[in-house]
Amino acid sequence: MTNPLLKVDNLQTHFFTPEGVIRAADGISFELFPGETLGLVGESGSGKTVTALSILRLVPPPGRIVGGRIEFAGRDILQLNPSELRKIRGDRIAMVFQEPMSALNPVLTVGNQVLESVLLHQKTSRREGRDKTVELFKLVGIPSPEMRFKAYPHQLSGGMRQRVMLAMALAGKPDLLLADEPTTALDVTIQAQVLNLLDELKKTLGMAVLFITHDLGIIAEHADRVAICYAGKIVEMAPVRELFSRPAHPYAQGLLNSIPKFSSGKKDLKLTALPGTVPDLKHLPPGCRFEPRCPRSRPACREYDGELKTMRAGHLAACINPLNPGE
Amino acid sequence: MRKLLQNPQALAGGAIIFSLALVALLAPYISTHDPGDPNLWAILLPPSSHHLLGTDDLGRDVFSRMVFGSRISLLVGLIAVGISSLIGIILGSISGFYGKHIDSIIMRFVDIMLCIPTFFLILAVIALIGPSIFNIMVVIGVTSWMGVTRLVRAEFLSLREREFVLAARAAGARNYRLIIRHILPHALTPIMVAFTLGLGGAIFIESALSFLGIGVQPPTPSWGNILTEGKDNIDIAWWLSVFPGLAILITVLGFYLLAEGIREFSNPRLKK
Amino acid sequence: MLKENIDNNLLEVRNLKKYFPVQTSFFSSSRELVHAVDGVSFGIKPGETLGLAGESGCGKSTLARLILRLVEPDSGEIIFAGEDFLKKRGQELRRLRRKIQIVFQDPQSSLNPRMKAGEIISEPIQIHSLAPSRAARKEIVIELLRQVGLPPDSYSRYPHEFSGGQRQRIGIARALALNPELIVADEPVSSLDVSIQAQILNLFSDLKTRKNLTYLFISHDLRVLSWISDRIAVMYLGEMTEIAPTQELINKPLHPYTQALFAAVPIPDPATQRKKLLVPGEPPSPIHPPSGCRFHPRCPFVFAPCKDTPPPLKPAGNDRLVSCHLY
Numbered sequence: 001m002t003n004p005l006l007k008v009d010n011l012q013t014h015f016f017t018p019e020g021v022i023r024a025a026d027g028i029s030f031e032l033f034p035g036e037t038l039g040l041v042g043e044s045g046s047g048k049t050v051t052a053l054s055i056l057r058l059v060p061p062p063g064r065i066v067g068g069r070i071e072f073a074g075r076d077i078l079q080l081n082p083s084e085l086r087k088i089r090g091d092r093i094a095m096v097f098q099e100p101m102s103a104l105n106p107v108l109t110v111g112n113q114v115l116e117s118v119l120l121h122q123k124t125s126r127r128e129g130r131d132k133t134v135e136l137f138k139l140v141g142i143p144s145p146e147m148r149f150k151a152y153p154h155q156l157s158g159g160m161r162q163r164v165m166l167a168m169a170l171a172g173k174p175d176l177l178l179a180d181e182p183t184t185a186l187d188v189t190i191q192a193q194v195l196n197l198l199d200e201l202k203k204t205l206g207m208a209v210l211f212i213t214h215d216l217g218i219i220a221e222h223a224d225r226v227a228i229c230y231a232g233k234i235v236e237m238a239p240v241r242e243l244f245s246r247p248a249h250p251y252a253q254g255l256l257n258s259i260p261k262f263s264s265g266k267k268d269l270k271l272t273a274l275p276g277t278v279p280d281l282k283h284l285p286p287g288c289r290f291e292p293r294c295p296r297s298r299p300a301c302r303e304y305d306g307e308l309k310t311m312r313a314g315h316l317a318a319c320i321n322p323l324n325p326g327e
Numbered sequence: 328m329r330k331l332l333q334n335p336q337a338l339a340g341g342a343i344i345f346s347l348a349l350v351a352l353l354a355p356y357i358s359t360h361d362p363g364d365p366n367l368w369a370i371l372l373p374p375s376s377h378h379l380l381g382t383d384d385l386g387r388d389v390f391s392r393m394v395f396g397s398r399i400s401l402l403v404g405l406i407a408v409g410i411s412s413l414i415g416i417i418l419g420s421i422s423g424f425y426g427k428h429i430d431s432i433i434m435r436f437v438d439i440m441l442c443i444p445t446f447f448l449i450l451a452v453i454a455l456i457g458p459s460i461f462n463i464m465v466v467i468g469v470t471s472w473m474g475v476t477r478l479v480r481a482e483f484l485s486l487r488e489r490e491f492v493l494a495a496r497a498a499g500a501r502n503y504r505l506i507i508r509h510i511l512p513h514a515l516t517p518i519m520v521a522f523t524l525g526l527g528g529a530i531f532i533e534s535a536l537s538f539l540g541i542g543v544q545p546p547t548p549s550w551g552n553i554l555t556e557g558k559d560n561i562d563i564a565w566w567l568s569v570f571p572g573l574a575i576l577i578t579v580l581g582f583y584l585l586a587e588g589i590r591e592f593s594n595p596r597l598k599k
Numbered sequence: 600m601l602k603e604n605i606d607n608n609l610l611e612v613r614n615l616k617k618y619f620p621v622q623t624s625f626f627s628s629s630r631e632l633v634h635a636v637d638g639v640s641f642g643i644k645p646g647e648t649l650g651l652a653g654e655s656g657c658g659k660s661t662l663a664r665l666i667l668r669l670v671e672p673d674s675g676e677i678i679f680a681g682e683d684f685l686k687k688r689g690q691e692l693r694r695l696r697r698k699i700q701i702v703f704q705d706p707q708s709s710l711n712p713r714m715k716a717g718e719i720i721s722e723p724i725q726i727h728s729l730a731p732s733r734a735a736r737k738e739i740v741i742e743l744l745r746q747v748g749l750p751p752d753s754y755s756r757y758p759h760e761f762s763g764g765q766r767q768r769i770g771i772a773r774a775l776a777l778n779p780e781l782i783v784a785d786e787p788v789s790s791l792d793v794s795i796q797a798q799i800l801n802l803f804s805d806l807k808t809r810k811n812l813t814y815l816f817i818s819h820d821l822r823v824l825s826w827i828s829d830r831i832a833v834m835y836l837g838e839m840t841e842i843a844p845t846q847e848l849i850n851k852p853l854h855p856y857t858q859a860l861f862a863a864v865p866i867p868d869p870a871t872q873r874k875k876l877l878v879p880g881e882p883p884s885p886i887h888p889p890s891g892c893r894f895h896p897r898c899p900f901v902f903a904p905c906k907d908t909p910p911p912l913k914p915a916g917n918d919r920l921v922s923c924h925l926y
Contacts, residue, residue, distance in 0.1 A: 043792035157881050187654035188819065189878055192863035196877060214793060217822075217865030241869045258797035259867050260826030262849050270804070271826065273797035277762045490709035491719075494773065497667050497701045498723035499693045508722075512713050 003074075004031035005208050006055070006176060011068035013047075013054045020282040024050040024063065026232035029308070034175065037202065037209040039219035039240070041255070042229030045278050048212045051229075052178045055210075056089055073175070091121050094169035098181040100161035104153040110164045111137075111149030114171060121172030136167040141197055159190035163197070170201070180212045195222055216259060220244060225314075228252050231279055231289040233306050238315040246324040248317035251290045288318070296321045337588020343581030351397040358391035363546050371564045381566040383556060389566060392548040393574060399549040400530050400578065403464050407529040410468025412522050415475025420506055422476065423483025430480070437473045445470050449532065450541065458541045467529050475521050482514035516589065523586035527579035534575050550574050608642035608678075609813050610666070610699075610781055615639045615675035617658075617665055621886065633885050635661040636672070637837035640912065643781070648807065648814040650828030650845070652821055652860065656885060658837040659817050663785045666815065667701050668692070680780070697727060700774035704786035706766030710758040716769050717754035720744070723776040743772040746809075747802060764795035771802065775810070783815045788823060800827060821864050825849055830918075833857050836885055836893040839912055843919040853921045856894045892924065900925060 015022040137145030183191040236249040254274040287302035308316040366386035380389040422433040536542030537551025557567025618632040703709035730736035859878040895905040
């Protein structure tokens with residue numbers, strides 16, 4: 001097997017608020033291989049966005065990375081000095097956000113903003129950079145790119161803005177794209193277009209993608225492997241087909257069951273909802289964090305530290321009473 | 328309330344206002360002399376242990392006059408700002424809640440009022456109807472409501488489309504209920520800040536009017552007219568101008584600090 | 600449509616229109632109009648759940664507000680239980696309003712943050728003097744809290760002390776307080792996490808059977824709609840494009856837009872391989888909607904009459920209506 005492109009090992013990112021310490025990411029570990037799409041799934045407060053921000057060391061205060069290693073192409077990102085870090089950001093790892101409007105500068109044309117990143121990451125003249133920007137616009141499927149070059153962010157639709165963000169992210173020809181809910185703010189038909197585009201870009205450019213979303217449907221159609229986060233920890237990690245057909249962690253199964261499906265036509269069928277709500281990250285329950293909501297909980301769960309166990313080859317789950325247990 | 332007291336600005340401002348109110352309330356007990364009693368043997372005496380802040384050209388005790396003057400100044404401030412806030416809240420609510428033509432009419436009226444220099448308007452009206460404490464309070468009140476109106480209107484505009492207001496409307500709530508119960512409470516903080524800032528301003532206007540001789544009329548003492556009388560003797564008796572001036576400054580500062588404190592306190596980001 | 604059918608409807612909306620003026624530029628005095636809802640007709644039978652689907656800006660939220668008369672329509676008719684709702688004034692209006700209630704999308708902004716949960720739920724009861732005393736009112740509210748699955752001590756707590764799902768339960772309890780016949784739910788689960796969404800959907804479904812309610816359920820999420828609705832109506836740019844029983848719509852969407860909409864929904868099952876119908880482009884501006892069929896610039900099946908003649912909403916078999924020249 002090839003070496004992983006990104007290796008996150010026991011990442012701990014905590015937020016130090018006056019009301020207490022929020023353990024947003026609390027021992028996250030995973031590997032991402034070149035050209036692969038890993039879906040990071042979870043509900044709000046599960047730590048998925050914080051993980052992505054930690055990889056670029058962009059955690060806003062009062063948050064701080066307090067432990068762990070983030071190895072990218074063999075180097076620990078957490079040990080880099082600022083100039084080395086800058087070389088990695090944008091150049092080798094790029095990020096797109098959920099709300100492209102707030103990530104774009106409203107008083108600059110989108111063309112100039114993408115051009116800035118092109119000039120920053122590629123050693124070219126301004127004129128050449130302009131051509132490359134138009135090229136990027138074409139790549140991300142922006143119609144009449146020469147005209148859109150002069151548009152301001154507010155003149156574009158949400159879908160177009162997200163394409164501009166993608167163009168900007170691709171300017172440095174990154175090896176890894178962190179996509180944080182990039183289609184959540186978009187309508188379904190536009191979402192389908194952008195997801196399609198992402199798949200194509202991945203194929204042509206050979207990037208790895210860390211795709212963060214709350215929508216398991218998107219994961220099913222666009223990811224190779226999936227990691228499910230709950231209250232700051234990864235509770236299950238598996239190849240996509242494996243997870244959907246044989247989930248091991250009761251939370252993963254609960255999530256799958258919560259989604260209404262087209263085929264389940266009859267309404268008298270109740271959705272199997274998980275009871276209760278996500279725990280307060282300042283006052284976490286002892287042992288397994290899902291235990292208070294878990295239908296399969298046992299007394300021993302309250303002492304279990306949530307370490308991932310191998311169910312099958314490539315299928316890990318943090319559960320001592322898993323569903324579909326391995327051989 | 329406890330959180331508000333932890334704010335140093337609010338605490339300082341509050342302490343100043345509280346002491347002033349106490350002085351005004353207990354004026355007869357705090358004053359050392361009768362404020363209207365002339366004493367020809369003690370004209371223009373500098374501050375001493377007997378006359379804490381000296382005496383004026385009629386031999387009256389400046390400290391006692393200022394103590395009683397605080398009553399007038401605070402009263403004028405409270406009533407005048409009370410009037411302007413009431414007008415402002417009513418007009419602003421109507422303007423912001425109903426919108427359309429009523430809003431345009433009220434806002435154009437506000438624009439017109441803002442074009443006229445307020446102080447000269449007050450001067451003209453007082454000259455016309457004659458100076459008295461009552462007239463001064465009313466005139467200051469009816470000429471300084473525009474700021475509050477705009478403020479309240481802006482709050483109403485943003486609040487009236489909020490979903491909890493729509494929900495109450497869908498439940499059949501009448502307009503007065505929407506205004507009083509659902510919208511106005513959310514506009515209270517900025518109104519309080521405006522009220523506090525207005526108080527300082529009104530006291531200042533009263534002093535300025537008295538300084539020009541058309542404010543509170545002698546022999547009733549107010550900080551403004553103590554200052555006026557002091558200006559004739561400023562070269563030989565500095566204490567006649569400096570102390571009332573300082574009193575006005577400190578009062579305005581006190582209200583300003585309190586207003587800033589409230590503003591900071593009510594900022595949701597700082598709250599929790 | 601048959602005449603009896605119309606008479607049987609609890610809610611009957613006929614040719615409803617609402618245009619909003621927008622000032623396009625500072626210097627132009629001519630005001631342009633957003634065609635938010637442009638001649639929409641449909642009916643809801645008693646006890647039915649009609650799902651309303653559509654992307655952002657299609658006018659579905661405006662339609663909800665029009666039906667509650669939170670916004671006054673420019674023209675059209677709203678017949679509720681045989682009465683002409685738009686002609687009602689004063690006391691009559693208040694009486695009829697009791698029977699139609701709304702649940703909003705964002706439970707954060709739809710609850711007055713300065714009122715306790717108990718006060719929020721009891722306000723409608725107070726407005727309509729439905730309880731003889733304060734104590735009786737409190738009793739009703741506690742019962743409502745129980746029905747939506749909240750403990751009695753919620754009565755004296757403020758909205759910020761609840762989680763998102765619990766707040767939505769409060770919003771539902773408030774809507775139930777007046778014993779309405781029709782509940783308009785405007786994206787009531789869109790802001791909730793997946794596991795909580797399932798809880799609230801189950802609650803909606805329970806309450807419907809227990810209280811004999813009729814729903815107009817608005818959502819952009821077709822998975823949610825297909826689970827909860829008996830029939831689904833699809834809107835595009837202020838117009839109704841298709842209305843059909845849920846199962847038939849899933850099995851065979853007629854309107855090309857409906858087809859695209861269903862095809863764009865990510866399916867949480869990696870085993871299904873679907874041929875995706877990707878529609879190009881984005882919804883045009885509702886200020887200058889396209890001539891003829893509003894979907895024609897994006898439609899893969901566009902032909903001669905589409906550009907000029909707006910297709911009427913016409914019957915297409917078993918209880919189905921579609922607005923397309925293909926049928």
